[in-house]
Amino acid sequence: MDQLFVNADAATLSPIGLFLQADWVVKFVMLGLLLASIWTWTIIIGFGFRLRRNVAQSDAFERDFWTAQDIDRFHDKRGNENVPTARVLDAGLKEWRRSTNAKKVDAEGVRSRLATLMASASAAEIDALSGRLNVLATIGSVAPFVGLFGTVWGIMRSFTSIAAEQNSSLAVVAPGIAEALFATAIGLFAAIPAVIAYNRFSHGLNRLEARLLRFADKFHATLSRELDAEA
Template structure:
């Protein structure tokens, strides 16, 4: 009897592909959903690493230009009012408001410093939104994928027990395939969730550091303009 059970178990294909095709429609949909979420999550992760590297390089290049001693008006004319690069756009927002705050006779309109600060704050908020766009999806996958996979497992086990009841056979060769199919859903849920949580924390910290750099630059730039106003 034992040899017969082992022989039946050996005839069953336990590859991931075979387990998927033997699963019920509900479990297949759960698996496909988790696979799609995992692929989408990795696409976001890779894109964010590329974007953050570009943002850091662009900020470093602009920082060197800003502190090179070149007059701010000339630097603004060089990069234009709508430049490429987050740091440049923040600088352009401040300089644009600085120029708009001058009257025709050269005098400054009251409240120029506050308006310049607000303009740069708005520009920083927009850049921060671009940096963090997509991270919410990673957080959602990290929080929900294990439960979605668990749902698929529970449904698959329910179906497996129904088949056992119909066959009226509790041999391992009958029980194992259904349980294996169900557990694949949980494995896929964890496979999607673990990288999503790890890289969400990593990328969120990186985005915060980049945004902090923008805020520090805006404070330094505002200080320089304030000194010019006082002079």
């Protein structure tokens, strides 16, 4: 008989049991946090593959570019590739062609426009990649407080049970406190991966942006030498 009682308590305090016996408000909090956790991991997996692929493709593109003998031919062949470095190259070379086709070439103006356009293209690439990072930041900052709300509500329910039954024994308060703490645990389960992933991905995007800006600077220097040679 005692064994059956222990097993029943263990089932009641299991994660599924805690959810089933929870108040509808706490259930809503738990479901919301669980969906946020699933969303977080979906973004982490998808964004991780996407960032890694863009870095690898940019590395390969840049390596091939600097070994190419003819920049115009290389651009005509590979300038439309879906690679961040390719779009930076495309922005710079198109502006170069527009500016140098004029009857009178303003060298300093060309240099200024090239630098501005390639820096803008680099920033646009990072903006396009970082679109979902704000979701991770939001979940990482909000989920613990949502879990805390569920905790507070569950503890209030426990005190209500004590007042209703006029009994402060552990059997009365344990389920409500357990479900309250479980809501906090789910909140942390959603928030911790989101915060870690946000920091790691932000670092990766910063490195990619620095790489694109270095490529833009080197290409700008190459075109600047061409201007000096034509002067």
